Structure formats: structure tokens, C-alpha cells
Amino acid sequence: MKKVLNTVMATMVAGAFLLPTAALAETIKVGAILAVTGGASFLGAPEARTLEMLAEEINAKGGVKGNKIELIIKDSGGSPEKAISFAKQLIEEDKVFAIIGPSTTGETMKIKQIAEDGKTILLSCAAAEVIVNPVAKYVFKTPQKDSDAVKWIFEAMKEKKISKIAVLTGNDGFGSAGKAQLEAAAPEAGMQILASEVYDKGATDLSAVVAKLMANKEIQAVVNWSIVPAQGILAKNMRQAGWDVPLFQSHGFGNIKYVDASGAAAEGIIFPAGRLLAPELLAANNPQKAPLMKYKADYEAKFKEPVSTFGGHAYDAFKILCMAIESAGTDREKARTAIENIKGFAGTGGVFNFSATDHNGLAHDAFAMWTVKGGKFVPYGK
């Protein structure tokens, strides 16, 4: 009897979730799948905050061409299976106009085909080039390319007459993608990678690795590619060990928290990043200056935390979507074509020039080289 009762309960419970959903008129639904919690929350959290802020701002002004934006943010926690479930939900059920995110490459690659099948615009906030190369019709991405970051680092090294380097990477997706790019580009740039070490993304002490690398006297510089607090820890450990070779970091270093955490040891670190780090230093006629200054000021005033380049990726995605709706209206196909026709949009990642074959739209010069001076990010060299 109890078993039968259990089964009856199952029926009732299943039935309760099958209520039809009502559609809202005159609003544009925009979905966002972001890793707000979990291991990639340093990406997803600022992205979600940025989107909330921008949607609020644009709705207060009456929306895009009179259409209010309804934002549906889903927290994937960085799990691909959730991203898949949410993507299908947003496309089929909420019938969203477009999806912003996911935050990580792994999740994006898993929902790329779903977006294509569902003919829904996907504006990814993840970095890897495979997302847009080869080009998929509905899939775009806003962060700069890893390979461009590598080029900038190697160019800066050449100027310093460095050719023998050690590579350190975190064991997460960002680190392994960077490691692959560094290894691929090194021979052409005339760089010799003498040692390559991978550390845990949660590492709290790297002095053993530093000691090991220090023993090799031929190493002229260290490149560290990760996105975690270990970036600052490495700088500290190198300083403690008295190792004074130049330390290069990836664009993952673009968060002032890491500088604060490593104090004096961070001085002199060289890394590529977008111009959002210090828009006030840009020339007055730079097209990026005004929008970046505004975003930085708004974000920091509203959330009481320093702006990061990651939130900027969501900023760019949202602005690009709004521009497309503005020029093409609420027809999804037309808006998709409109994104491909966007030229000269000055966002946080750089100046975007999309085309049918380039769904990233950023060139080599989207990055600039930065260094740390007096606890602040300042443009490097020259």
C-alpha cells in the first residue's frame, strides 16, 4: 500500500510542474548563462552584476527603441550540464531573443550547437578562439584572443632581449589554453621554453616551484598564465627567494586585487590587458575613453568593488546586442546580420569590427601592455 501511495504522490508532484507559462508582450527577453558561483565565479559574478546594472539603466531610459529588456540570469556554477539544460530552457521555453554567456569556454562549446539549432544569438564571454573559429552563424564572442596576448608578451620580451623563458600555468581551462598558445607561438617568435610547470588553481604557495626554476640559471624571464590568486602568490614567492628575472603575466592579471595582495612584490610585473584598467590615462580623443570612464565609474559606485575586465566582456556583449536591436528591430535574423555589420564600436575589450567571417571583431591592438608601478596599473614602456 505504501508503495502505491508513493507512486500517487509522484504523479501529483510531476503534475504540479506542468503548468503552462504565460508570455509577456512588448519586452525583449535576454537570457544570460553565467558562472555566478563555483570555481569560475570571479568571471560570472562581475558579469552578472554588469548586466543587471546595464539592463536597469536602459529600462529607466525607456528601453531599446521602446522595448524594455527583461533579463533572465541563470547561474550555471560553471557546470556544462547545467549550461546545456539552461540553454534549452531559455531557447524553447522563454523563447529569448539572445543569450549572453556562458563565462567559460567548456560551457560555451557545449551549447554552441544548441544555439545554432535553436537559431538564437549567443554572445559568449569566454576567451578561447575555438568558439568563433570556425565561425558558427549565431555564435559571437567578446573577449580578446589568447593568441594576441601571447604575441604582445613575446614582443615585449624581444625588446628586452629575452629569448629563454620558463612557463607557469594554472591547471584550469584558462591556464591550459594559454599554455597551448605559448607553446605554439614560441618557435616562430624565437622563444625557447626551458621549463614548463603546471600548478593547482587553488595553490597557496609556489615557493617549491620557484626554487626548482631558479636553479636553472639560463632562464631569463618567467611567464605565468592563470586567473587565480596564485598570480600574486608567485610574485611574492619570487621576491622572497631573491629571484629578480622579469615576471610576465597573462590578461588574467587585470584585477587590482592581485596587486594589493602581493604588495611591493607586484612592482614591475608586465602583462597585456584591455584598456579598462586605467581609462583615465587614455588620450582625450580615444574612442574608448568616454564609455570606459562611464562604465568604470558606474560599476564602482554601484557595487563598491573595483571594476574587472571580465565584467567588461558582458558589458560589450550587452551593448552589441542593444546596437543590433536598435538598427534591425526585434527580428532575430535581422539582428544577427546587424551584429555582423557593426563596425568601430568602442567597448571595454577594444574597438570591435565584426564581419561575416569574424565573429570576435577585435584586432591585435585591442590589448595594450601594462605594468605595476606604485601599486597601480600603468601603461608599460615607451
Place this chain on the structure above:
Amino acid sequence: MKRYLPLLALLAVVIFVQLLTGWTETGFYLTQLTMSAYYSLVIIGLCLLMGYAGQISLGHAGFFAIGGYTSAILTTHNLTPMKDQALVVLLAKVGCLVASKDEYGAELLVAQPWVACLLAVTAATLVALVLGGPVLKLKGHYLAMATLGFGTIIYRLVLATWLCGEADGISSVPPFQLLPGLTVSGGFGERISNYYIAWGLVVLFMVLLINLVHSRAGRALRAIHGAEDAANAMGVNTARFKLTIFVLSAAVAALAGVFLTHYNGGIGPSEAGIMKSVRYVAIVAVGGMASIWGALIMGTLLNFLSMRGVFGTYDDAVFGAILIIIMLFAPEGLLRLQLWPRLKELKKSWGGEK
């Protein structure tokens, strides 16, 4: 016959839900119901191990991942560069490989999904055998810790292995054709058939489980759960029974992993994470340790809600909290919560204090 009645009811519910979604044009619910069916498979397997054999495992996400990842690697790893090697030629001749073109026109030579599925389940079975032998000698917290260690190892291996795609996992896993016209795939057009594949698998496994529970083996298991030494003294080969159930539940977890990976078209390290294992254990506990029906109902319900994002940012916290609350207030499971006698007891004890 009586014991199969709930099964018929389950079948009826499965069909009813599908018809209802078709009628109300809410077919999209089937996506998450299909996903939760696969997770429920893991959970009822674990329920057999925990509730009936009395052995805890905090490493079942590891077996799920072994299944999913093995199948994903075999069906996506392109063997074209090695196509002239003797072994690859032989495998292709016996029909273990399929040649095709990928979406960009490059040649693709990968394992047949059926072969991959068999290898994946075999791999998980072997790992469970090797692991189960020594580990099941442990009891209580020590067994929990050892299986937790196993889960952590699998998670770390997945994260560190290039073949497993490291932190990004594996994408573009092809559909799995079970029979002509019946394919495990996440395509928008194949939602209904996949719902039935998933639930058909659940029903099939429930039949197997119900028979097992009501057989001599099932009685032996309950004897082990009750008092392992006594069961041993009565001539039950406790070590062998425990191992068999451990291996069986691991194989089912791996099978669920294979199917869900093909359904999702990919797998990531989050499937191997510790939180996933904790979640499975929590759901078995909520369902009432030794109730496969409770485990099935709770497994479907909670996974359905989680996959729809109902718990939002608190997803993992919800499952952790569930485990704590159930252990404290309803160790017999939510469906067996005998609220009335408990309240009476409470009243009595308060009355006694006065």
C-alpha cells in the same frame, strides 16, 4: 504479482506526463525530466548499495564520470592519423569504428557508440572490482572516506588529463543510435523519443532491482545491513554480496553517464565533482535509505528542480542542507516521516519535564 503493481503505475505516470506536456504544449519540460531520469538511475543504484547492503559510497560521481568520459573520448577521438596501423585497420574491419566527415569536411574516424558504451561500462566495472575488494573491508566513516578519496582522484585525473579536455571537458559527442530510428541525442526534434528511452531504462532497472530485493540475495543484503557478523555466522558470504552490489551500482552509474553524455552532447569535470557525489547521497537519504521508490521519486524531483535552476545560486548549498536536515530530523527519509507519532513523543517528553 503484487510487487509489480507500482511499476505499472510508474509506467502509466511516465506516459501520462508525456501526454500532458503534449496537450498543454509544454514539451520543454521533457528535457529536464530526461536528464533527471539518468541521474535517478545513479541514485537508485546507490540506494541499493546504501539502503540494502548498508555500504556508503561518496564516490559514485566518479563512476558516472568514468562511464561518460570513456564513451565521450572513444566517440570523439579522431583515429584518422593512425588509420594505417594494423590495430586500427582490424577494428575498422570488425565494424568497431565509424568513418564520417565532421562539419568542416575533415575526415573523422571514431569508435562506434555501442562499442564505446560497452567499453565504458566494462571500465567502470573493472575499477569497481579492483577498488571494492580492499575498500569494502572498511566500515562506517572509513568506507565513506575511502570512497571520497576515490571520487577526488577521478575528479583530479579528469582535470589534469589532456584526453579528457582538462577543465573544458569534451564537446561534440555524437548521438548514440540504439536501434534504427531510436537515437540518444539532445536534438530539439528528438525530445519525446529520448524521454521514453531514459524512462524505459529506469523502468527496466527497477524491474531488475525489485526482483533482486525480493530474492535470496536481497534477504542476504538486508541481513548484512542489520548485522554483518551475524549474517556471516549464518553462512552469508558477506564480502561477496557487498562487492557484487558495489560493482552493480557502479556499472549502472557508468551506464547513466554514457547515456547522459550522448544526450547532452558533451561532459565536463563538474560531473565528477565531490558535490555531485554528496548530492547523490543526499537524495538517497531524503528518499529513505532503503526505499528504491523514495530514491526514484526524490531523485527525479530534486534533479528536475536543480536542472531547471530553481535553486539558483544556492544549488549546492540546498543539497548540503538537505543532507544535514534529513540526518537530524528524518533519518528514515522524507516520505517515511512519521510526523504524528513524533509529535506525540515530543509532547510526552515535554509533559514529563513538567
